[in-house]
Amino acid sequence: MHRIVIFIVILVLLPTFGFTEEKEKRSEDQSAFKQDIVGLWLMGQSLCEGAESLPIVTSSDSGWGNYQFKRGVRTWLHGNHANQPEDRPEEQFTFVPLTAATYGGLGETIANGLADHLKARLNGTDQSKENAENGAPHFLTTYAGQGGRLIDELSSVDQSNDSRTPANRQHGGHYYQTSLDDARRARAQADSMGKSFSIAALVWMQGEANGGPTGGINPSRWGQELKRPLGQEWYRDRLIHFRKEWSQDLQAITGQTGDIPMFTYQTLGPAGDAQLMAADTDPNITMVGPHYSIPSGVNSRYAGRYGDPIHMSADGERWYxxxxxxxxxxxxxxxxxxxxxxxRKASIAPDRKSVLVDFSVPRPPLVLDELFLPREQYPLGDGFHSLYGFQIRDADKAVIPISSITVESSTVLRIELIAALEKEASFTLSYGLPYAGQIGNITSIRKGPIIADQPTTELLVEGKLDEHMKPLLDEGAFIITNMLGPDSFARVPVRHVNEEEGTTVLRYVDRERRNNLDFAVGQTITTQRPFTYGNLRDSDPEKSIYQFADPEYGTRAGQPYPLWNWCVLFNRFPISE
Structure with missing residues (x-):
């Protein structure tokens, strides 16, 4: 019997633009790691602040000797000197051991995973954390943003205090100013201890809030949406400017001479490709990669409810x-x-019955992984509408059925097609869809038990779950839908799965039905993951220092976090002849 929690994030993908692998040499200052206290300055929205990442999994001193302010990793607090960071009490800025903390609906952040893994790497794999605890550098991690914020609400522009911003979205602003004041406090504290201080890296986790309703970018809460590609170009330029200004202002405080590099995730929505564009343009911005492989916040539990699918679970935060x-x-x-x-390149094979895709692979060889994540797939005739996350369309956006995908070499995939591609036609390749496969037809529907005063329903589906569904259960969250039109479209989180005499039983809480629409006997059930995803990863051997810690969902508690690199999400990548 499995307890499962679910929802789905629908991701709008935009074009992935070309890039040059040989980026201009960045001006990183390697001496930053040689200081006594080394800052890791975070900025972003909900995923960076640990929204709904509960219960926390790093509740006590991890023993790696890293720091946070006594005020906490989250230094900007609504209603607590938000617009006057310089007035925050001095005693809140002493250094204390780095741990996660619960603050209302906020929980685990990336801080411990980030700082503690860096400390372990700098001390060498043969060094224990007991030996590292008292040795430099001690990483100080701080975050001064807030969930749901636009890029120019977090920047020095401080749109939150613009009169055109709705009053319920102002909250005092001054996020950027708070981040700078954090640096002043850190340097003063280090000086008082007779220790040296610098900031080694900026970490960026923002972008969803700038997504527009038609796939473009909203620069503000009151202006017009910028259609693509102009919207993406605008966000690219704003992120580059943010990085440069932030670095320069922090350098003026710390006395550093070199640019401080920024590391960004690939956000959901239209800003994700703009972040790639920024990394391709600015040698001091690096794209780490997507986060779709981690467990979603739908597995989080707090205040009698579950988290939103767009957020990360506590293990997900620490893992990322x-x-x-x-x-x-x-x-x-x-x-x-x-x-x-x-x-890097997609091209039609000479027989036109397959497409070869060459990738930039951090640690070859490529792997089509269907053991850790369920194989992404959705049927189309005798083939697949999408497979392993990949989909091919023609110029009219019609889907080209895929028959199979194989690893051709350490950096190349071959996508086999049901029929040969037409000549004198154009095609594009996309990657990232939510479908984890169909599991059968509903044979009967019955009332389930009352759980926490809530009525439930059980769907009986013919046959046992296919073995390829095991990773979905291991992860701990999935959704079911009937994939019908809007008037009959049913979708719901499943929180309990078991088998009865060769039949699969799926139980859901009635109040969680989308638009209160019911399933019906005879309908085919399609499963989905919370995040849009694909199955392509590399073979990175780096080991994590932490393991899955929350045993209340999935089956992975006690297993180490895998640090493979998963393929970025992309759309409309051109396929050449």
């Missing part, structure tokens, strides 16, 4: 922190010219 740390170390300490796993 380790992923960021891995890339920060490779770029700053080892000088690697990092590129995430992403396509």
């Amino acid at each position: 922190g380790e992923q960021v740390a891995k890339v920060v170390h490779r770029v700053i300490q080892e000088g690697e010219k990092w590129q995430p796993l992403r396509p």
Whole structure:
């Protein structure tokens, strides 16, 4: 019997633009890691603040000797000197051991995964954390943003205090100013201890809030949406400007001479590709990669409810922190010219019955993984509408059925097609869909038990769950839908699965039905993951220092976080002849 929690994030993908692997040499200052206290300055919205990442999994001193302010990792607090950061009490800025903390609906952040993994890497794999605890550097992690914020609400523009911003979205602003004041407080505290201080890296986790309703970018809460590609170009330029200004202002405080590099995740929505564009343009911005492989916040529990699917679980936050740390170390300490796993070229094979896709692969060989994540697939005739996350369309956006996908070489995939592609036609490749496969037809529907005063329903589906569904259950969250038109479209989170005499039983809470629409006997059930995803990853051997810790969902508690690099999400990548 499995307890499962679910929802889905629908992701609007935009074009992935070309890139140059040989980026201009960045001006990183490797001496930043040689200071006594080294800052890791975070900025972003809900995923960066640990929204609904509860219950926390790093509740006590981890023993790696890293710091936070006594005020906490989250230094901007609504109603607590939000618009006057310089007036925050001095005693709140002493250094204390880095841990996660619960603050209302906020929980675990990436801080411990990020700082502790970096400390472990700098001390060498043969060093225990007991030996590292008292040794420099001590990483100080701080975050001064807020969930739901636009890029120019977080920047020095401070749109939150613009009179055109709705009053219920103002909250005092001054996020950028708070981040700078944090640096002043850190330097003053380090000076009082007779310790040196610098900031090694900026971490960016924002972008969803700028997504427009038609797939473009909203620069503000009152202006017009910028259609693509203009919207993406605008966000690219704003992110580059933010990085430069933030670095310069922090350098003026710390006395550093070199640019402070920024590391960004790939956000959901139209800003995700703009972040890639920024990383391709600014040698001091690095794209770490997507986060779709981690467990969603639908697995979180607090205040008698579950988290939103767009957020991360507590394990997800700490896991992604380790992923960021891995890339920060490779770029700053080892000088690697990092590129995430992403396509370089897609071309039609001579027989026109397949497409070859060449990738930039951080740590070859490529792997089509269907053991850790369920195989992404949706049927279309004798083939697939999408497979392993990949989909091909023609110029009229008609889907080209896929028959299979195989790893051709350490950096190349071959996508086999049901029929040969027409000549004198254009085609594009996309990656990232939510479908985890169909599991059968509903044979009967019955009332389930009352749970926490809530009525439930049980769907009986013919046959046992296919073995390829095991990773979905291991992860701990999935959704079911009947994939019908809007008037009959049923979708609901499933929180309990078991088998009865060869039949699969799916139980859901009635109040969670989308638009209160019911399923019906005879309908086919399609499963989905909370995040849009694909199955392509590399073979990165780096080991995590943490393991899955929350045993209340899935089956992975006690297993180490895998630090593979998963392919970035992309759309409309051109396929050449």
